[in-house]
Amino acid sequence: MNTSLSAAKGNAIQTGMVYSVLLAISSVHMLNDTMQAVVTAMFPVVRESLHLTLGQIGWITFALNMTSSIMQPVVGLISDKRPAPWMLPAGMGLSLAGIAGLSIAPSFLTLMLAVVFIGLGSAIFHPEGSRVVYFAAGGRRGFAQSIYQVGGNAGSALAPLMTIFIFEPLGQPGAIWGTLLAIAAVLILLRVVPWYRQQLAANGKPVKKKAAAAASAETKPLTRNMIVFAMTVLVLLVFARSWYFSSLGTFYQIYLHDFKGMSVKAAQLPIFLFMAAGVLGTFFGGMLADRFGRKRMILFSIAGAAPFALALPHLPLALVYPIIFILGFVLLSGFSVSVVYAQELVPGKVGMVSGLITGLAFGMGALGAVAIGNAGDHWGLDRVLVWASFLPLAGVLAVLLPADRRD
Structure with missing residues (x-):
């Protein structure tokens, strides 16, 4: 057993970050999200081999994310209520089954079923993974959450490369190589679980009271109505x-292929x-949020993206x-910051709040994929992407959020 993970390091909540654990759980997050990226990477291939419409591609994304x-x-x-370290490797086991199913799915429905297994594995992993990060973060929750989230975003970023180097030459059966990702994740988690179990034994039961007390000491407590309002705006x-x-x-890769004449590989x-x-934005966003405040980073990340989003459909x-x-x-840059902001709004419910915000991100993305895919079939993908470019303007709503302890 790796002593950097298994040896007692004192109370992780009180004595600073445990980098070895953060890097381990971040690497598993990368592997988990890489398995999800396999689904996206397969779209250009299965669109042809299984004769899928844009709407069906949207439904596959819906099945995964929802x-x-x-x-x-x-x-x-x-x-x-009942933290369960064994859930971490169990979730990866479900993803392993889903990835294997992707490689042999002969139809749209069987492909959907395999994707559901991957989604369930991810759902089990994320809340428990966030709790591991919480224990290992010390007082730098924004930075710690960014390290964790960087792993996930790095995994998602591999989708275009997988399309180029795996699915273009190997086709759908190339997904079987993704099973190696699940096996690697299970092996890493088996080394994290003993440390996690130790932290739960030392800190698990009183963590809710500690978190609430810390939040009260750092900032004026919010009323229930204020918390509900803030969570609504965050949603x-x-x-x-x-x-x-x-x-x-x-x-966007389909748009570049169909409307700009780019090859499948070039569009990646x-x-x-x-x-x-x-990935870079997630990493630096957490650091900047610890320094300048969560609310400011949330406002910057969404509203600040609006000018570039509006320009993108019209650029050469x-x-x-x-x-x-x-x-x-x-x-x-504000993705991990949103999770930490929510955790501080509702201290003591790390798993539920983390699952709500990250799960909501997946779920809203799923609905968006279905809506945009079906709209693209009816009105043209080029027109729909122009409409979608106005969405980041909603970021100005962040000014309505209550100030956090650094604002």
């Missing part, structure tokens, strides 16, 4: 960001730049590459 979005807050609520912001993110992540580069910039190809990179950096 499964995890519905289950994440449920799993988080249960695990807040609307997540809604806008997720719909726009889904419109680019799912359909702008998507990769968008996702890779999001030469300008698409730098603008989509900047857009990805700004838009994703």
